[in-house]
Amino acid sequence: MTTPMDDFIEQMGLIAQNDGHPRIAGQILGYLLVEGAPRTLSQMAEALKISKASASTNARLLEMRGSVRRVSPVGQRGDAYQVLERPSVAALEALATRFRSNADTVGALATGFPDTHAAARERVKNFSEVYRETADFFDEWIARLNRSGVDPAPGGKE
Numbered sequence: 001m002t003t004p005m006d007d008f009i010e011q012m013g014l015i016a017q018n019d020g021h022p023r024i025a026g027q028i029l030g031y032l033l034v035e036g037a038p039r040t041l042s043q044m045a046e047a048l049k050i051s052k053a054s055a056s057t058n059a060r061l062l063e064m065r066g067s068v069r070r071v072s073p074v075g076q077r078g079d080a081y082q083v084l085e086r087p088s089v090a091a092l093e094a095l096a097t098r099f100r101s102n103a104d105t106v107g108a109l110a111t112g113f114p115d116t117h118a119a120a121r122e123r124v125k126n127f128s129e130v131y132r133e134t135a136d137f138f139d140e141w142i143a144r145l146n147r148s149g150v151d152p153a154p155g156g157k158e
Helices: 004-018 023-035 041-048 052-065 087-111 115-148
Strands: 068-071 080-083
Touching: 004 023, 023 041, 023 052, 023 068, 023 080, 041 052, 041 080, 052 068, 052 080, 087 115
Parallel strands: none
Antiparallel strands: 068 080
16 A cells, blocks of 8 residues: 555656656655655665666756755765755756756857858747746746745655
8 A cells, every 4th residue: 555655756756757757756856855854875766666776867867957966964975865945946947047058059059140041040049039038937937936935945754
């Protein structure tokens, strides 16, 4: 029989998979949200019944995406991972940064198109603006979340 926490962890995996991400990454995020405290790769592997290598690969992916951070708890030999204090805000900040960088890169490439490809230059420039406007939208969303206090820091396991 599964617990509601197990069901949540499994659902986070399915959500990640439906979004084109590794199922295990979603399960790890769900597990860390439920636990609230740092967990080692060994703890993740045991709890989720996955290999330590898979836990490592997917935890690093979540770290890169801005959902978790690597910590080095005193007295432990290896690193552990912890969900960020405001995981939704951190993920949106990481997305805004990536989208703004994409806008800069694509926009700079568009300026190099010759006049003989003016129509293509304009399409690519417009494409870069979608990235920029999306980054701006994420910034507005983050400000709104900050004002509302949504996504409070996890207070530990309940």
